[in-house]
Amino acid sequence: MAKPSPGVVFDKLFDCYGPQHWWPADSPFEVIVGAMLTQNTAWVNVERAIGNLRQANALAADAILHAPPRRLAQWLKPSGYFNVKAKRLQHVCAWYLQHGEYAGLVQWETPPLRESLLSVHGVGFETADDILLYAFSRPVFVIDAYTRRIFNRLDLIAGDESYEELRGHIERSLRRRVDTVAIYNEFHALIVRHAKEVCKVKPDCDKCVLRRYCARKGLSK
DNA sequence: ACCCAGGGTCATA
DNA sequence: TATGACCATGGG
Helix, strand or coil, X not given: CCCCCHHHHHHHHHHHHCCCCCCCCXXXXXXXXXXXXXXXXXXXXXXXXXXXXXXXCCCCHHHHHHCCHHHHHHHHHHHCCHHHHHHHHHHHHHHHHHCCHHHHHCCCCHHHHHHHHHCCCCCCHHHHHHHHHHXXXXXXXXXXXXXXXXXXXXXXXXXXXXXXXXXXXXXXXXCCCCCHHHHHHHHHHHHHHHHHHXXXXXXXXXXXCXXXXXXXXXXXX
């Protein structure tokens, strides 16, 4: 069985599920908040925490930055790790305000913007790239655990690549597409959708749209 | 009673 | 550089 290219994987997922309309947020700042809160956390719990912030009229950088840590942690409780995330959220809000919020940051070139994000305590590769792609519309492909799992099962990667190696590999393989930002946006969303939908519990991809290509090498996480 | 979820940091070897 | 511990809630 021939291996599919990443582009073929994208096309099959898109044919199956259609556009996903990501990121689920009303503003770039809300994307940033969601990206921080969803770290190793189910999205439904993130929605509750964001709902708490909104209800407290605290879904804004200055409000979060100046909120008492106790109260901020209370709002974040449903999304887990609330003490850790309260600090991380304040760090990223301080960064956001220091650099002129969206209007200031949107003028930056992508590489220095990415470096600056990664310098914020609590922002790692995936969170930075979520923010770059979905808040600032930059052509950066997001690698998450689902991406590794799916590409691993399709035998498209060795499995021990670093984050940056894997990102470079997938970005290069999609270079010919016309609108890379739109493709990266949709692809990552489709991978998450697909992982939740069918590939989560069943490694052999029974009803999987990618079944024809599935390597079935057993329980490769 | 487990396991997992749209990760990241820190201490240790 | 490479593991392991830790953070913590809610759903299956």
